[in-house]
Amino acid sequence: MSDMNVSFPHLGISLNINNVAFSIGDYHIYWYGIIIGIGFILAFIYAMMSLKRFKIPSEKFLDCVIVGLITAIICARLYYVFFSWDFYSSHPDKIFAIHDGGLAIYGGLIGALLGGCIVAKILKLNIPAILDVASLGFLIGQGIGRWGNFINQEAFGTETNLPWGMMSENTGGVTVHPCFLYESLWCLLGFVLLHFFSKKFQKYYGQIFLLYLVWYGFERMIVEGLRTDSLYTPFLNLRVSQILSAVVMIAGIVMLIVFRKKNNFVHTTKALKDKVKE
Template sequence: MDPVAISIFGIDIRWYGILIAIGIVVAIFIAGYSCKVKGISYDKMLDLVIICLPIGILGARLYYVIFNWSDYNGNIRQMLNIRGGGLAIHGGVIASLCVAFIYTRIKKVSFMKYADAAVPSIILAQAIGRWGNFFNGEAHGGIVSYEFIKHFPEFIQKGMYINGTYYHPTFLYESVWNVIVFIILLNILKKCKVDGMTLFAYIGLYSLGRFFIEGLRTDSLMLGPLRMAQVVSLIGICMFLVFAIYKRKTK
């Protein structure tokens, strides 16, 4: 696949950036509905978007660079070059949630309510953004046979045919899983009155899917022999279970 969508005055506009931008716009639109459900200020949510978006991108890049330090050591220009990929969602989410927590404390509003309203938008943006990996030819899994890949649409087959070999379209698996989680989160947001449940359901459900999908990938960020995303995913699953058990007991 060609990672460049169009060129304007000699500047390449990549699909990766376009899809991230689309994900952000869709996320902001969905947040308007989520804020109504939670009864919170959409204006304050937009303030959070403006603050958290650049911090989230910075956190996602920093996380990626740290775990690929041998590739970037001493090369600040390459550290800042995100046009070709290299954003780790775990780093972006962690950084954004930390900033959001500080903001809500300053404004004296409920962090849990705003986080609940935000996470359906976040997971849907992730689902859209994963297609940027498809155009970049990255975030795929291991080698598969044609007998396996032939069950996918032809454009997926072509995109996953890299240097004469077919690969698992793990970007697709995660994108589909994220859409499913988005639907579940919207239902929790509407039906569950416990503040924080939608946030922790996002953490747990995304982590559950990511743990298994990460096991298929060939470009995982590693911490020694461990796949870092799987380690973080296990922590996320445990966080959700602890929160759910705690809320059930206190109820």
């Protein structure tokens, strides 16, 4: 890819970017992969530093991460191919061409959770605690990884006149919503808030994960409606990620309410027993 000019006209910012970081012969190393890798490494470092707080053995957690990473890549591709089947049914040779792009973040999250939780179950780990650590790591990875979309000039939205509107050759020369930026800032803010919540206010394992579902689901449901590259359901003209985000957010809210009542019941029962003993 040649250099691309990306600007934020109303802010007076103009940049020249290239999605190739460097080349080794004819083999190109792309900034997208490097940025995703940095996000994963930082998320992993944070998770390893948090394991003691969540009472998770590091050696067993590493097994969950390795398997979760593999299943994340597989599911991210399967998710994208499934909802882009009109193209891939005519080009089956492209299904495994991951180097050409086509990884869906929701598919990756689902795959990571499935693979990681299966290993956690086998190793008899506390799955809700694993989910808490994973969700905080996801927010780091997503917050940083979205800048790969900026380098590729993808995942942007419809035309806008807002002061932070972005323009490039890929946007057709008009200012558009920088959706990658919205999600990046939202995820990083969510990480900061949930990190401190987990240290000061968390009442039970799994609570951080449920809050993550609500936090991310709310943002993605709104921002997905602005994007111009959404995947759609096969039979209805509905955005897949928007529907899934709404379901995820509602499920998170319901489960938070259920566990809050259950938690209150447990504490009330314990208090009554202690009172009787007195």
